[in-house]
Amino acid sequence: MKERLTRLKTVRKLIKNYRIESQEELLGHLQKEGFEVTQATLSRDLKLLKVGKVSDGHAGYVYTLPDENERHESEQIYIQDFLRGYVSIDFSGNIVVIKTFGGHADAVSNALDAMNMDEILGTVAGDNCIFACLREGVTGDEFLKSLKLRIPELEEE
Template sequence: MKERTLRLRAIKKLIRAHRIRSQEVLLTQLQNEGFQVTQATLSRDLKYLKVGKVSEGDEGYFYALPSDDDRRESERHHIQDFLRGYISLEFSRPVGVIRTLTGHANSVAIALDSLHLEGLIGTIAGDDAVLVVLAENITGEQFLETLRTRIPEFEE
């Protein structure tokens, strides 16, 4: 399993198990778990996981993961952004091009990246097109099936 995936799991486990009040404390705990991570990487990981701070009154704040309701609402928002801008999708091997309405490519790319679709390595957005790069072992048809599963309203 990739180092990043293991580290993200460890961060979630630590946040769920302890009232962590600062990045410095979390960084130390990760290092105690055997992860060599910089402050900048940890900041990016916390943003990626959508970790927030929750007030504990006079005691200050501690880190918390988003609730299931928050995650579902965020996913629904990304799906709507995708559907609002999407026009078409065409693949050539592990690379695809999504045509979008003018000015919607960025929100479509962000939506795809945020949905963490299996096999999607990443996206690059222009103004009315998104370059989609798939993992070597994923076909365009497999990616389309993943999209149909995650976005039932998607018709291609």
């Protein structure tokens, strides 16, 4: 199965290029592109991409993507959640440990997940600490460099 990020990019491309009225139709397009995905996974993808439905001006509705300004505002919210909650970042092997203020781990973890970083396989959040598992071959330094590209303010902290 292809990577999640590749699938998300493909979903965006399909919605931009085709008049898609239903998840079933979108699933068909994804299968033609080589993806094996369940309806539940597609639902989560659509929610993550903030896909909506708008009237086609006739008798139906079609999927649409948020405009770039809306996406940028959403990304800024996640960045602020991350900056507001994290205390420190350290790593050992392919495990990143992000310490947060009490009660902030969930928000920081959600922000990290929303960034869709290729370097991360997944995250687990407690109350004041997050474990992120990095993909095979990705170092902690590479992860930190990628994170700083997404959150330039992190450099100043």
